[in-house]
Amino acid sequence: MNRNISIVIVVAAAIAIMLIAGKHLAKRPNDANVAKGAPASGVAAPDFTLESLEGKTVHLSDFRGKAVLLNFWATWCEPCRVEMPWFVELEKQYGPEGLQVVGVAMDDSGKDVVQKFAQEMGVNYPVLLGKEAVGEEYGGVEFLPTTFYLDRNGKVVSRVFGLKSRSEIEDAVKTALGPQVAQVR
DSSP states (O other): OHHHHHHHHHHHHHHHHHHHHHHHHHTOTTTTSSOTTOOOTTSBOOOOEEEETTSOEEEGGGGTTSEEEEEEEOTTOHHHHHHHHHHHHHHHHHGGGTEEEEEEEOOSSOHHHHHHHHHHTTOOSOEEEOOHHHHHHTTTOOSSSEEEEEOTTSBEEEEEESOOOHHHHHHHHHHHHOHHHHHHO
């Protein structure tokens, strides 16, 4: 009987320690939640050259003059599936005002699988086939989805690891587009 009580106390203490540690780590925005080496706000996003699903060579610098929502994702990533329809809507809504959504597929499954997935999701923006080296330039892309919001000059406005709400994503898009767009909406 005493042994069972001791086990319950030890398990309860372990759970309490894990909860306290988890809460503490969640409050540390730039340590536990941000990939090391990711470009910081105000810094020019690393340029890259990747192949599109159409076989074209695309450089990030090709989008200079536009605000860019740069999303690293994968076909197996459930949160990515949630946000992709929002990106489609935002591309339609803010594209005429200078937004360009760019998806970078970090899959190992191959171009055909990525292309089929993008078609099924109704993606209306460029999807590029990611490379490990590009992921490393963006901090290792340890978390999917990982999204960078770039201003019209190619500088990082913000970066987000994991799924956020549609309204948070739209707010970040407005910030990347600049103050004139944020006031219009």
